[in-house]
Amino acid sequence: MRRISSPEALSALLVLLPLLAVPWAFKPYTANVLAVYMIYGLLAMSLGLIWGYAGIMSFGQTAFFGIGAYAYGAIGLNLIDRTHQTHAALLGGLAAAALLAAVVGYFMFYGRISDVYASIITMALTLVLFAFAVSTGGDEWVIGVARFGGFNGMFGQGESSQNIANFQIPPVTLWLPGMAAPFEFKINRESTAGYFLVLGASVVIYLLVRFLLRSRLGRVTVAIRENEARVASLGYDTRFYKLALFTIAGAIAGLAGMLFAAWGRFVNPDRFGLGFAASTVVYVLLGGRTNLLGGFVGAAIIGHLTSYLAEVVPFTTIPGDAGPWVTFLMEASRRIVREAPLLVQGAVLVGVVLVLEDGITPPLFRFLTRHRRWGWWLLLPAVLLYFGHRVACLQADLCVF
């Protein structure tokens, strides 16, 4: 176990060091984008935790993400003007996500529903929540001053003459006893606090989950994944252990959702949509589900891939005198690029399942374990190449982020 996990820890460190330097080396936009990749990575890690370590495939991990985001938004909007901090919103979002996960998990595991059925039920849950969030467009759908807003997403109620920032979901705001003024975690030209909040949360949760997996709970759930009947016959209540891990994973997804709502100061029904659910599964599948880093790796790769696709394909207008074939090809490529996220996700799902069963990181870590002496030197150029390329294109003002 030690030997397999050590390349994981070392590569985590290797990625963490450049990430610490990002706000000083790059534009605020880079920090902003990397923050949202880390938020998605955190969500993907929560799915990897229950999928890879307990064998529960949840298509609906985004349900807990969305609930966390909406609960944080509703409580935050209501309390920020009175208390000038979002402590209650953070606790409320976490509690809402954990509670939903506990209730759904109770019905699934105590109903002894098989693995495949559990996937279907979690997926149905997300789709129903999507239908719910979409149908809340009317004026009557409010909690205090927070409007659900249907497709438009959650906003506070305010006069249209006011600055929009006054009724957006508040950023994470701390005002602990002893602090002179409330502190807001934002990402912009002046502040990188929001970036470090997300980075810090990712690192802390990652370490906590690693610790958790070494505990009794983690070891029993891994055993359940391998052979549930045997674990049950040894006297463990397998339903309870599964429910506990599922609830913890739901709470982590909810935390990611809260960070997301505070990051974009916005949440809309897309977080419950099938596309987002699919991309979360794709992150885990591509990155690898047998370790905790896989989700982060998958989120970063897919995130970069889709934004590159949007960058490289020219959005020029079709000239009027172009022949029918040129017009057809340009129109076709434009339409394909518009649907690129969906097509990329679909292709990755099919491709990884058929070709690369375990995802990217497990073979990589196996390689690093086998060639401990020189394997790392292969990783170094990759990291240098990536950051060198980012710096170069920033210097030339060519890249979008």
Add this chain to the structure above:
Amino acid sequence: MSLDTAVIMALEILNSITILVLLALGLALIFGMMRIVNLAQGEFFTAGAFTVLTAVRYAHLPLWIGMLLAPCVVAGIGIAIEWLIIRRLYGRPLDVMLATWGVSLLLIGLITVIFGAVTQGIPFALGNFAVGRYSYPEYRIVMTTVAAGLMLSVYLLFRYTGFGRRARATIANPEMASAAGINTPRMFMLTFGLGAGLAGAAGAIMAPIVGVVPTMGVLYIARAFITVVVGGPVVLLGTLSSASALGFIEALISRFPLFRIETAGHCAPPPCEISIGGSAFFGQIALLIFAILLLRLLPQGISGFWRQRE
């Protein structure tokens, strides 16, 4: 409740059941017989609707020809997908599920690339008939008839034809069937194609009453799966009984508001209320909650419960 209200209520329950049967039939075949969770089933439904749309809008064929064409086209797509992807993944249920989800996303993307992300309607010429003070669309009666016809044909096909016997033998014991000279990969392929074709037929039949849009399958896939899971291992009777139970609940809650909650919003006519029940959306919520409760009590589904008692 006066007589005509009762009749309308009964007709709406019948309509809910019809829709659930149409959605679930192909899925039940693929899941119940092959144990494959086919998440692309919603897109087979969409493909059926788009076949009708193409036939009517672009090829100017009569509606009924489009509706006959749709199951054939979609069965072809299903057979191609089985041959290309699913064949390699038998015995790995979770991977099949993920791969079919990938196929589902690819199909949505592809249909959007071709037809654009707009909702299109299919015109049709059937009126309403009167039930006391109410009027009711004739087309819904047609749908119920077709659904019943499809169920009966599937039953007859599997019960009495040579194909049906070979397919059942393959599903019951692939090795033995193979030893007896049945081409088992071909049987799996054809069964999958049949399930896809049934979804295509459902999409074609429902196309005139719903908006035809590339993401339409997503709206129905959850309900179809819930119906199949609640139905349990017996394909036809299980689907019918779970569709009946769930359809009854859905129609009832869609129709009658249970209670109202006042909220603090700024509504144009002042009383700001949320009505729980009385809309299609709450019907679907009720369906989901009822299904989860039912699965807590009967983990093997309704027909699994019958089997246990025998």
